[in-house]
Amino acid sequence: MSKEELHAKLEKIKKKNAQLSDQISQMKVKLAQSGLENEEEPLAKKKKKTQKGEKEQNDQIFRKRKIALRFSYDGTKYNGLQRSPVPAGKTTIEDVIFDAMLRTKVVDDIGTADYIAGGRTDKGVHAVNNVISLFVNSRLSEDEINENVTVGERNFVAIINRQLPDDIWITSWAQISSDFSARFNCKSRHYNYIFDSSGLDVELMKEAASYLIGEHDFRNFSQAQLERQNTVRVCFAADIKQVPNMSSMCVFSIKASGFLYHQIRLTMAILALVGNKLEKSTIVKELLDVEKYPRRPSYKYANPDGLVLIDCEYENVEWIDGEDQSRFLASKIENKMYNMKIGLSVHELIKKTLDIGKDTDEPHRKITGIAAKKGCHKPVLDYHPSPNANDLLLKSQNKTKN
Structure with a gap:
């Protein structure tokens, strides 16, 4: 089976499962609301009373138009962004957003809404300006609609936000053409990875990060996927800076034309090992040499909690903020920040009261999760090579022949 036939078959399967996926998304959210799912999962609570502006659902005949929605979220309690056609038992960001849109008649059916996201984030990863088109x-x-009028349109931002929990926020919307795709029209994506730099040589990490800039084959900084045979991307910027007013906290900032699966987390793992002086900064150059290393050494990727999708960049898209949403969103975010400050203070009090000593782990471990003992580091280039995308394609073709 050729590459084109594989892509066609994949798209056919996705379309076939779309309707089922709608039903699963709604069922998972309803389970969460009923308390049958894990109590730690965030809930989009149902509103018994009719919300302001929702009466129009029953009074008007709606017409279809394509828009882009820009949204932010704290991904800590979610099983990633993307809903799955197969029940996974965990709620995703899209499950909650789509349930809110279905209940408010923003959409009638997700499976036929031609939706796609600008950036797909994993379990525990966050976003500031992710985008969905639908x-x-x-x-x-x-x-x-044909004249791209926006005055007098439904307040999509406010309508959806009223149905969302405190860790997901719609921030703006935009009129777009019917052939616009939040994924394929995206010119660049910008990510930050926030980390504690205590015990790490940040200057060495900055030097290593600088080697990422330019057009490279990033296969050795990503987990191979069958559907992504082209692993060349253009990195526009990569740097490490201190977080203002937080002495030990730093942020790895990277902007590129696109990213491969787990690319930033795998990159951050390498940078952390460099900062711990367990690898030289030139390890980045070595891994970018795909002639010498055609397969990625199977090193572990960094933890997800510090990763934030900062922005998806588009040309000629004019964003419209929701009316009266600034104060509403500020209240939700500040309430979360207050609760986090209380939690931090409680843990500091517990540590002080119990007179607990300092953590003796290698500084990189909080980022990489690698539990090797001090003095027992295994060089990255000595790891067993993992299959690359072409290996996966050949394996798939052999299965088809057999």
Whole structure:
């Protein structure tokens, strides 16, 4: 089976499962609301009373228009962004957002809404300006929609936000063309990885990060996928800076034309080992040499908690903020920050009261999770090589032949 036939078969399977996936998304959220799912999962609580602005759902005949929604989230309690057509037992960001849109009649059916996300984030990863494009129900006329009118349109931001929990926020929307794709029209994506630099040589890490800039084959900084045979990307910027007003906290900032699966977390693992002086900064150059190293050494990727999708960049997209949403969103975010400060103070009090000594782990471990004893580091280039994308393709073709 050729590469093109594999892609066609994959798309056919995705479309076939779309309707089932809608039902699963709603069922998972309902289970969470009923308390049958893990109590730690965030809930999008149902509103018994009709919300302001929702009466229009029953009074008007809606027409379809394609829009982009920009949204942010704290991904700590979610099983990643993307919903799955197969029940995973855990709620995702899309499960909650889609449930809110279905209940407010922003959409009638997710499976036919032609939705796609600008950036797919894993379990525990966060976002500030992620984007979804999809067809929604508009209250404007066909002529107004064709003329890209936005005045008098439904307040999509406020309507959806009223149904969302405190860790997911819709921030703005934009009118887009019917062929616009949040994924394929994205010109660049920008990620930050926030970490505690205590015990790490940040200057060495900055030197290593600088080697990432430019057009490279990043296969050795990613987990291979069958559907991603092209592993060349352009990195526009990569640097490490201190977080303002937080002495030991730093952020690895990277902006590129696109990213491969687990690319930033695998990159951060390498940078942390460099900062711990367990690898030289030139390890980045070595891994970018795919002629010498055609397969990625199977080193572990960094933990997800510090990773944040900062922005998805598009051309000629004008974002519209939701009316009166600034104060509403500020309240939700500040409440979360207050609770986190209380939690931090409680843990500091516990540590002080119990007179607990300092952590003796290698500084990189909080980032990489690698539990090797001091003095027992295994060089990255000595790890067993993992299959690359071409290996996966050949394996798939051999299965088809057999």
